[in-house]
Amino acid sequence: MAKLGFLGLGIMGYPMARNLLRAGHEVALWSHSAEKARRLAAEDGGVFCGAPRAVAEFAECSFLCVGDTSMSENVILGTGGLAEGARPDTVIVDCSTVSPSASREISRKLAARGIHFLDAPCTGSKAGAEGGTLTFMVGGDRNIFERVRPYFEPMGKQLFYCGGPGLGLHAKLTQNLIAANVLQAFNEGIVLSTKAGVAPELMLEILNASAVRCGLVSYKAPFIFRRDFSTNFSLKWLHKDVGLILESGEELGVPLPLTAVAQQMYRAGLAEGLGEEDMCSSIKVMEQWTGVEVKASE
Numbered sequence: 001m002a003k004l005g006f007l008g009l010g011i012m013g014y015p016m017a018r019n020l021l022r023a024g025h026e027v028a029l030w031s032h033s034a035e036k037a038r039r040l041a042a043e044d045g046g047v048f049c050g051a052p053r054a055v056a057e058f059a060e061c062s063f064l065c066v067g068d069t070s071m072s073e074n075v076i077l078g079t080g081g082l083a084e085g086a087r088p089d090t091v092i093v094d095c096s097t098v099s100p101s102a103s104r105e106i107s108r109k110l111a112a113r114g115i116h117f118l119d120a121p122c123t124g125s126k127a128g129a130e131g132g133t134l135t136f137m138v139g140g141d142r143n144i145f146e147r148v149r150p151y152f153e154p155m156g157k158q159l160f161y162c163g164g165p166g167l168g169l170h171a172k173l174t175q176n177l178i179a180a181n182v183l184q185a186f187n188e189g190i191v192l193s194t195k196a197g198v199a200p201e202l203m204l205e206i207l208n209a210s211a212v213r214c215g216l217v218s219y220k221a222p223f224i225f226r227r228d229f230s231t232n233f234s235l236k237w238l239h240k241d242v243g244l245i246l247e248s249g250e251e252l253g254v255p256l257p258l259t260a261v262a263q264q265m266y267r268a269g270l271a272e273g274l275g276e277e278d279m280c281s282s283i284k285v286m287e288q289w290t291g292v293e294v295k296a297s298e
Contacts, residue, residue: 001023001024001025001026002025002026002060002061002151003025003026003028003058003059003060004020004025004026004027004028004059004060004061004062004063004151005027005028005029005030005049005055005056005058005059005061005062005063005082006020006027006028006029006030006055006062006063006064006065007029007030007031007052007055007062007063007064007065007066007075007082008030008031008032008064008065008066008067008071008075008096009029009031009033009036009037009040010031010065010066010067011126011129011231011232011233011234012065012095012122012125012126012129013031013064013065013066013095013129014036014040014129015126015129015130016063016065016095016129016134016155017029017040017046017063018040018044019129019132019154019155020063020151020154020155021040021044021045021046022044022154023153023154025151025154026047026058027046027047027059028046028047028049028054028055028058028059028062029041029046029047029048029049029055030049030050030051030052030054030055032066032071034048034050037049051080052075052076052078052080052081052082052085053080053081053082053084053085054085055082055085056082056083056084056085056086056087056090056092057085057086057087059090060090060091061090061091061092061093061148061151062082062086062090062091062092062093063093063094063095063151064076064082064092064093064094064095064096065095065096065122066096067096067237067240068096068098068240069098069099069102069244071096072094072096072098072102072103072106073102073106076092076094076106076110077106077109083109083110083113083115086110086113086115087115088113088114088115089114089115089116090115090116091115091116091117091118091144091147091148092110092115092116092117092118093117093118093120093148094106094117094118094119094120094121095120095121095122095136096121097121097169097172097173097176097237097240097241097244098119098121098169098244099169099244099247099248100119100166100167100169100170100173100244100248101166101251103119103139103165103166103169104165104166107119107140107165107166116140116141116144117140117165118138118139118140118141118144118145118148118168119138119139119140119165119166119167119168119169120136120137120138120139120140120152120168121136121137121168121169121171121172122134122135122136122137122155122156122172123135123137123172123175124156125232125233126231126232126233127232128156129155132154132155132156132157133156133157134155134156134157134158135156135157135158135159135160136152136155136156136158136159136160136168137160137162137168137169137171137172137175138159138160138161138162138168139162139163139164139165139166139167139168139169139170139171140164140165140168141164142161145161170248173241173244173245173248176238176241176242176245177242177245177256177259179216179238180238180241180242180245180259180262180263180266181258181259181262182214182216182217183216183217183220183238183262183279183280183282184261184262184265184266184282186214186216186217186220186221187265187282187283187285187286188286189203190203190204190221190224190283190294191283191286191287191290191292191294194292194293194294195290195292199297200221200224200225200294200295200296200297201225201296201297204217204218204221204222204225220279220280223278223280224280224283224294224295225294225295225296226295226296227293227295229274229277229278229280229281230277230278231276231277231278232278233278233279234275234276234277234278234279235266235269235270235274235275235276235277235278235279235281235282236270236275236276237279238266238279238282239263239266239267239269239270239275242259242262242263242266243263245259246259246260246263265282265285265286266279266282268285269281269282269284269285272284272285272288
């Protein structure tokens with residue numbers, strides 16, 4: 001078993017770190033909310049650390065899963081960060097969804113210190129994190145990925161090596177681009193059919209029997225129908241990811257017109273105070289505009 005680190009114990013990170021512990025690894029833990037790290041250390045035998053640097057001093061491979069690019073940069077390169085404690089030839093794996101260009105810059109700075117780095121964003125939401133069934137998209141040196149591959153396995157069942165630094169993130173953002181636009185299309189469509197008088201459950205059944213059947217819609221629609229917007233993946237983080245997608249499009253010279261419109265719809269949801277709710281709460285914007293509530297029949 002290995003000496004590992006895990007930093008960032010939110011909705012995704014907490015169960016990911018717990019799965020590493022339950023697989024038998026020694027895991028040093030840090031979170032911005034120190035109480036989460038103390039609780040997991042106490043419950044599952046982890047090692048509580050008061051700063052990221054202490055995690056790196058303990059671990060041969062450190063994973064992090066934080067909310068945005070600035071958090072990632074601070075945890076890795078900031079004062080008391082991982083880079084200060086990591087020994088040469090150890091590995092840092094960033095499972096956060098952040099800017100690919102910023103991630104490549106982090107990789108360059110760590111390489112100058114002899115520290116290996118992988119970008120490895122994941123998908124599968126809260127349920128995948130809890131069940132250890134996440135999908136990881138990995139960018140960086142393939143040999144380093146193969147070295148640490150066994151450490152991913154308690155957290156995820158599908159591991160895709162995507163190429164050099166930043167390419168794991170580009171793969172993740174492409175997936176989220178499609179998800180963001182599909183979700184907005186579903187919001188518009190189901191509000192339209194409900195306004196016309198078609199029962200939402202019937203409309204979903206029709207969609208599932210057609211060429212537009214979609215796993216995201218099949219999974220999220222029942223939550224909407226029962227008005228359950230408890231968070232698996234928050235609207236604020238979807239909005240953040242759409243911003244990263246548009247930034248990447250600008251950098252690469254790729255027009256993304258549908259995604260730009262979806263961003264504005266999700267921003268409207270944030271303005272309505274929906275940011276902490278699940279991303280499927282974005283339908284409330286369309287519902288408010290049209291005077292329709294998409295819910296299960298009594």
